[in-house]
Amino acid sequence: MIGRPPSNAGSPSLARSITLLASLILVVAACGATTNAPTPTPSGTPSTAQASRAPSPSPTADTATTALRKFVAFARNPKASYQATFTGDSRHSTAILDIGKGLLQVAGPSVRVVATFTYPNRTRYAVEHRFVGDKAWIRVGSGRWFRLAPFGATSSMAAFPGIREASDVELLGATKVGGKTLYRLQVRSAIVNPVMIPANNLTDTEVTDPELVVLVDAAGRPVSGTATIRGKGRVSGQLQEIVIDLKITFTKVGQAVTISAP
Numbered sequence: 521m522i523g524r525p526p527s528n529a530g531s532p533s534l535a536r537s538i539t540l541l542a543s544l545i546l547v548v549a550a551c552g553a554t555t556n557a558p559t560p561t562p563s564g565t566p567s568t569a570q571a572s573r574a575p576s577p578s579p580t581a582d583t584a585t586t587a588l589r590k591f592v593a594f595a596r597n598p599k600a601s602y603q604a605t606f607t608g609d610s611r612h613s614t615a616i617l618d619i620g621k622g623l624l625q626v627a628g629p630s631v632r633v634v635a636t637f638t639y640p641n642r643t644r645y646a647v648e649h650r651f652v653g654d655k656a657w658i659r660v661g662s663g664r665w666f667r668l669a670p671f672g673a674t675s676s677m678a679a680f681p682g683i684r685e686a687s688d689v690e691l692l693g694a695t696k697v698g699g700k701t702l703y704r705l706q707v708r709s710a711i712v713n714p715v716m717i718p719a720n721n722l723t724d725t726e727v728t729d730p731e732l733v734v735l736v737d738a739a740g741r742p743v744s745g746t747a748t749i750r751g752k753g754r755v756s757g758q759l760q761e762i763v764i765d766l767k768i769t770f771t772k773v774g775q776a777v778t779i780s781a782p
Contacts, residue, residue, distance in 0.1 A: 583738060587703040588691050590740025595680035595707075601627045602742065602773040604679065606635075608766035610717055614755060615640055617717065619766065624711055626678045629654075630779040633677045633711065637718050645718035651676060652781040660718050665782040668715065679709050679732065679742065679768075692733065702735040702743055714751040714762045725753035725762070732768075742770040 594600055606622035618638040625632040631651040638644045649658045649668075656671035673681065682688060692704035709732035714725040727749060734745035749764040 583701075584691055584694055584703050587736055587738050587740050588686060588689055588705060590738075591705060591736045591742070592683055592686055592689060592740070594740050594742075595683040596685075599628050600680075601775060601777045602679075602770055603775075603777060604711075604742075604768050604770045606711065606747075606766045606768040608712075608747075608764065610637065610712075610714075611763045611765070612755065613760045619712065619764070621646070622712070622766070624677070624679065624768075625777045625779055627777040627779050629673065629676070629678075631676055631678045632779045633716070635712060635716065637716075647716045647718055649677060649713075649716055650779065650782055652779060655781065657782050658716065659782070671715075675710075675713065675727075677711055677713055679711055679734070679745075679770075680707060682708055695735070697735065697743075700737070702737055704733055704735055706731065706733050708732070709747060710749045710751075711747055711766060711768065712749060712764050714749075714753055714764065717753075717762070719755070721756045723754045723757075724759075725751060727751045734768075741773050744769050 603626070604624040606619070606624065608619045608622070610617040610619060617640075620636050620638065622635040623633070629651075630653075631649075633649045634646065636644055636646045645660050647658065647660050649656065651657075651671070654672065656668035656675075657665045658668055659665045688707065690706040692706055694701055694703050696702075708730050710727045710730035711732070713727055714722075717725070729750040730747070731749070732745055732747045735743045737743055745768040747764070747766040747768060749766070751762045751764070752759060753762055754760070
């Protein structure tokens, strides 16, 4: 009959054979694709070959600690010399005195300090102190020199008299000044001792808590600083707290300075 399919076209066994053959072809193709495909790596993770070519990071020096170590070496050098200028004020319960024209000179253990104190009534007194050969002197204006006793090396008005090792210095961190990196260090220092205050009724002066925050460069050389010197003394017999605040600029660091006894 026209249009009748061959008698074996609808055979169930033949259909199953064709289906099985197609399945085998798909399995073989899938295995081949799996075998030849490159092994994927996690996103952002280089292959072993790439990792072996990547440069390993090199260690960097701690510049702040290095600056501190170099500063300690400078400060403890028995031949260290430097100068500094400063301004500020001396605050008491009875008055505030301006401090101007301040000059600090240091040549090893020898120290010279000059400062002008201005009272609220605008009266000015220039005071000078020298410490040479374990002996200390002081004078007001162009008057005669007086010996300060007892006054030893522990009372020195140098900027860094008590620094012997790194533990004597506290590292506060780094800061940018004029585009340059400097390092903030804190030390005990009394550039202006309350004994320099020109007052006839001031007695029994003493430094109680001297603090200097100094900025140093990468070579450990002092650049500038701020000081808060706390002390006490008796004004007309009455015990009072004394606080001296200073802004300091270091100059001629490492240059020769000559300081002589009066």
